[in-house]
Amino acid sequence: MARKPSRRWATTLLIGTALASSPSCGIADEERFARSMESMEQAARIAGPGGGSTENPQEIGGFAFDDVYRDGDRVYFKLGDHSNVDPYGYVWSPKVPPADDPGDATASSFEHIQGHWYRWSESY
Structure with missing residues (x-):
C-alpha cells in the first residue's frame, strides 16, 4: 500500500518553492537593468526632442x-x-528628479534606482 505524502511535507514544499522563486523575479529585473543601463543611457543621450510618444519599439x-x-x-x-x-x-532624468505634475490627469510615480535613473509608472 502506497503511503500518502504528509500535509506538513506538502506545505513545506509549497513554501520552499514560493520562497525560492519570489526573490529571483526581482533580482532578475535588477540584474537585467544593471546590464542594460549603459546602453540605455547611450540611447537617452541621443534621443531627439519630442513632445510625446512616437510608438517606436x-x-x-x-x-x-x-x-x-x-x-x-x-x-x-x-x-x-x-x-x-x-x-x-x-x-x-539627468537634470532634476522627476515629479508628478499635479495639474495632469495622469498620476505618475517615480522611484529612484541610482544616478539619473528612476522606475516610472502611470495610472489614469
Whole structure:
C-alpha cells in the first residue's frame, strides 16, 4: 500500500518553492537593468526632442521597450501595456528628479534606482 505524502511535507514544499522563486523575479529585473543601463543611457543621450510618444519599439540592452521617447529633459523607456493603459518602465532624468505634475490627469510615480535613473509608472 502506497503511503500518502504528509500535509506538513506538502506545505513545506509549497513554501520552499514560493520562497525560492519570489526573490529571483526581482533580482532578475535588477540584474537585467544593471546590464542594460549603459546602453540605455547611450540611447537617452541621443534621443531627439519630442513632445510625446512616437510608438517606436526598440531593443536596448536586455529589454524590448514598447517605446523610447524624450519629453523635455527626461527620456522615457516604456515597457507597459500596448494599449497605453497604465504604462510603466524607466526614466532617465539627468537634470532634476522627476515629479508628478499635479495639474495632469495622469498620476505618475517615480522611484529612484541610482544616478539619473528612476522606475516610472502611470495610472489614469
